[in-house]
Amino acid sequence: xxxxxxxxxxxVIACLSIVVGCAPQxxxxxxxxxxxxxxxxxxxxxxxxxxxxxxEGNPYFAVEQPGVEDAAKELGDTVIFKGPASMDxxxxxxxxxxxxxxxxxxxxxxxLDPDALVPVAQKAMKAxxxxxxxxxxxxxxxxxxxxxxxxxxxxxxTEVQMMAKMINYEGQIAILSAGSTNLNSNLWNKWxxxxxxxxxYSKMTLVKTxxxxxxxxxxxxxxxxxxxxxxxxxxxxxxxxxxxxxxSKYIKxxxxxxxxxxxGLGLPSEMKEYIKLGICKEMALWSPIDQGYGxxxxxxxxxxxxxxxxxxxxxxxxRLGKLPVVDTGSGNLVIYQGKPMIxxxxxxxxxxxxx
Amino acid sequence: MxxxxxxxxxPFSISSFFLRWEWILVGLIIIxxxxxxxxxxxxxxxxxxxxxxxxFMERGFLxxxxxxxxxxxxxxxxxxxxAALSSAILGKVxxxxxxxxxxxxxxxxxxxxxxxxxxxxxxxxxIPAFVATLGTLALYRGIAWIILENIAITNLPxxxxxxxxxxxxxxxxxxxxxxxxxxxxxxxxxxxRSTFGRYTFAIGGNKEVCRYSGIKINRIxxxxxxxxxxxxxxxxxFMSARxxxxxxxxxxxxxxxxxxxxxxxxxxxxGGVGTLPGVVLSLFLLGIVRFGMNLINIPAQQQIIxxxxxxxxxxxxxxxxxxxxxxxxI
Numbered sequence: 225x226x227x228x229x230x231x232x233x234x235x236v237i238a239c240l241s242i243v244v245g246c247a248p249q250x251x252x253x254x255x256x257x258x259x260x261x262x263x264x265x266x267x268x269x270x271x272x273x274x275x276x277x278x279x280e281g282n283p284y285f286a287v288e289q290p291g292v293e294d295a296a297k298e299l300g301d302t303v304i305f306k307g308p309a310s311m312d313x314x315x316x317x318x319x320x321x322x323x324x325x326x327x328x329x330x331x332x333x334x335x336l337d338p339d340a341l342v343p344v345a346q347k348a349m350k351a352x353x354x355x356x357x358x359x360x361x362x363x364x365x366x367x368x369x370x371x372x373x374x375x376x377x378x379x380x381x382t383e384v385q386m387m388a389k390m391i392n393y394e395g396q397i398a399i400l401s402a403g404s405t406n407l408n409s410n411l412w413n414k415w416x417x418x419x420x421x422x423x424x425y426s427k428m429t430l431v432k433t434x435x436x437x438x439x440x441x442x443x444x445x446x447x448x449x450x451x452x453x454x455x456x457x458x459x460x461x462x463x464x465x466x467x468x469x470x471x472s473k474y475i476k477x478x479x480x481x482x483x484x485x486x487x488g489l490g491l492p493s494e495m496k497e498y499i500k501l502g503i504c505k506e507m508a509l510w511s512p513i514d515q516g517y518g519x520x521x522x523x524x525x526x527x528x529x530x531x532x533x534x535x536x537x538x539x540x541x542x543r544l545g546k547l548p549v550v551d552t553g554s555g556n557l558v559i560y561q562g563k564p565m566i567x568x569x570x571x572x573x574x575x576x577x578x579x
Numbered sequence: 580m581x582x583x584x585x586x587x588x589x590p591f592s593i594s595s596f597f598l599r600w601e602w603i604l605v606g607l608i609i610i611x612x613x614x615x616x617x618x619x620x621x622x623x624x625x626x627x628x629x630x631x632x633x634x635f636m637e638r639g640f641l642x643x644x645x646x647x648x649x650x651x652x653x654x655x656x657x658x659x660x661x662a663a664l665s666s667a668i669l670g671k672v673x674x675x676x677x678x679x680x681x682x683x684x685x686x687x688x689x690x691x692x693x694x695x696x697x698x699x700x701x702x703x704x705x706i707p708a709f710v711a712t713l714g715t716l717a718l719y720r721g722i723a724w725i726i727l728e729n730i731a732i733t734n735l736p737x738x739x740x741x742x743x744x745x746x747x748x749x750x751x752x753x754x755x756x757x758x759x760x761x762x763x764x765x766x767x768x769x770x771x772r773s774t775f776g777r778y779t780f781a782i783g784g785n786k787e788v789c790r791y792s793g794i795k796i797n798r799i800x801x802x803x804x805x806x807x808x809x810x811x812x813x814x815x816x817f818m819s820a821r822x823x824x825x826x827x828x829x830x831x832x833x834x835x836x837x838x839x840x841x842x843x844x845x846x847x848x849x850g851g852v853g854t855l856p857g858v859v860l861s862l863f864l865l866g867i868v869r870f871g872m873n874l875i876n877i878p879a880q881q882q883i884i885x886x887x888x889x890x891x892x893x894x895x896x897x898x899x900x901x902x903x904x905x906x907x908x909i
Contacts, residue, residue, distance in 0.1 A: 280879040281880060306876060306878060307879065309879035309882065309883050310832075312831070312832065314833070317821075318634045318869065318870070318873060319873055321630060322870060322873030322874050324630075325621050325630065325631075325874060327621065337731075337822075337826065338731070339822065339823070339824035340823075340824050340826065340829070341822075342823060343821065347744075404729050405826060405828060410729070
């Protein structure tokens with residue numbers, strides 16, 4: 225009998241420690257993301273702002289964090305910066321729901337699905353929360369404004385221009401994209417195709433677009449399959465940091481350096497090796513640090529009423545300068561961070577050390 | 580031990596009553612709630628607690644049929660794909676006919692057919708259920724992709740999205756929760772009070788004995804698979820209504836969440852053992868823990884660890900209990 229009671233209590237204590245165990249761990253882990261207002265500015269109203277990204281552990285979002293924290297410090301706001309464990313729409317909806325329950329003041333959403341998150345975003349707005357999207361856009365019905373890194377046209381066209389220079393405007397190319405429903409990369413690819421219609425690319429053909437779902441293994445296998453299907457392939461455009469890195473890795477592993485080239489949007493620290501090897505001579509990206517930084521300024525601007533938002537208004541975005549609110553048609557309000565930045569052998573060392 | 584469930588009733592004793600898995604789940608829910616109330620001022624809030632259920636009611640629907648499947652020693656990994664496929668059909672038929680209700684009917688029919696196909700593959704060709712349904716997992720999802728490609732169907736009518744997002748008028752009770760509670764009644768009666776339920780346990784306990792006893796195993800399994808397909812279609816419809824949009828990739832990976840909830844509910848993965856209250860409690864335990872961890876902003880990776888540990892504990896503790904009760908009867 226005694227033994228039984230002992231074992232039961234051990235079992236219950238074990239369960240208890242699981243539930244409790246995560247709480248103390250969480251405090252230090254959440255601490256860097258949550259920056260509280262400095263005591264120096266007691267008169268100013270501080271806001272709680274949630275910036276939701278697409279995936280924990282994804283290096284792209286990890287480098288956004290310092291920017292988010294910088295802006296939070298400058299503005300004196302409390303910022304929650306987090307995302308789901310995997311790119312799961314349902315999990316992102318749950319996150320937004322929990323933020324509504326926490327009664328945050330503003331939510332910036334890097335939407336995993338442009339439509340499925342609209343109902344929960346509308347629910348948040350009904351609860352008085354200012355909702356905007358950033359990076360991957362939410363349908364206009366679900367947000368006040370969208371914060372885009374660079375205009376899709378600039379990104380799509382730049383990718384093709386960089387690739388054309390590498391392969392002397394001649395040969396077959398392919399695109400290794402993100403998930404097939406990813407709004408951003410699909411839009412960039414559309415503009416890449418648009419750029420290819422220019423007569424100067426008449427000797428370049430886009431043979432196939434494949435979707436690697438931002439998964440390293442899948443992207444690697446797809447690159448292998450692409451090169452089997454099109455042995456004369458000259459270049460692969462990766463409009464996603466995972467796509468360009470996996471394609472470059474396969475090219476290096478298969479000994480195809482100098483025969484097949486990559487370009488697209490890459491993370492400098494991940495791509496440094498391949499840029500040095502000459503697999504990728506040029507790639508583009510914006511500064512994710514500044515992107516994270518900008519999201520907090522937009523949230524703050526929406527809360528203070530600096531932007532209502534309406535087309536023609538400008539947001540004072542700290543070190544990013546003054547950013548205009550643009551209407552891209554039918555009331556779709558967007559704020560652009562700037563032109564894409566080009567990385568090559570001349571500047572990769574410097575940027576790889578940063579992100 | 581397994582067959583004893585049918586033939587042998589343990590003498591009542593207070594210690595074994597409180598050692599039941601369901602009570603441990605109740606205890607865990609209380610502990611989790613206390614801890615979360617302590618950690619977040621927003622946890623103990625009726626509106627928040629009711630709203631939280633929106634996020635796991637589709638999973639809740641699916642646990643009900645998954646419970647029958649696992650108790651009968653079977654499995655259906657294709658449920659999330661059926662949800663996607665039937666939603667795709669629902670959306671397409673809606674666009675073609677202009678009536679969401681005809682669409683819904685078509686969606687449910689799709690789920691029914693998908694369930695029949697699963698059931699026939701398992702019972703007629705004698706392919707293990709987890710292999711067969713892993714196959715149809717890919718098959719159904721693939722068809723959903725072919726039907727919808729990369730397009731999302733949006734602008735679903737409000738009288739439909741109401742079922743996924745709405746409340747009972749004048750209250751804070753979400754509609755999906757009401758449907759879930761209504762569904763519990765027939766499930767409880769069938770599993771615990773009917774011959775069909777007895778046979779379900781018996782098949783999971785010892786298939787050979789059932790075969791020699793003249794139980795129509797295949798007919799029962801087929802029925803469960805059809806119910807599973809229908810339930811998946813229903814879950815898909817609720818999810819489409821909640822998201823107010825339909826896309827081929829909805830519910831991806833949800834089958835594992837469902838299996839985890841059922842196993843944590845005390846249903847033996849080997850079949851033959853399990854109760855409905857256990858499954859209901861585990862659904863709410865997982866939902867509360869998940870909501871609570873989001874509420875206190877625990878990073879997602881650490882949340883997975885908690886779910887994993889809960890699962891391991893849920894498999895281990897019943898073994899400990901078993902060992903204890905066996906010692907008692909000897």
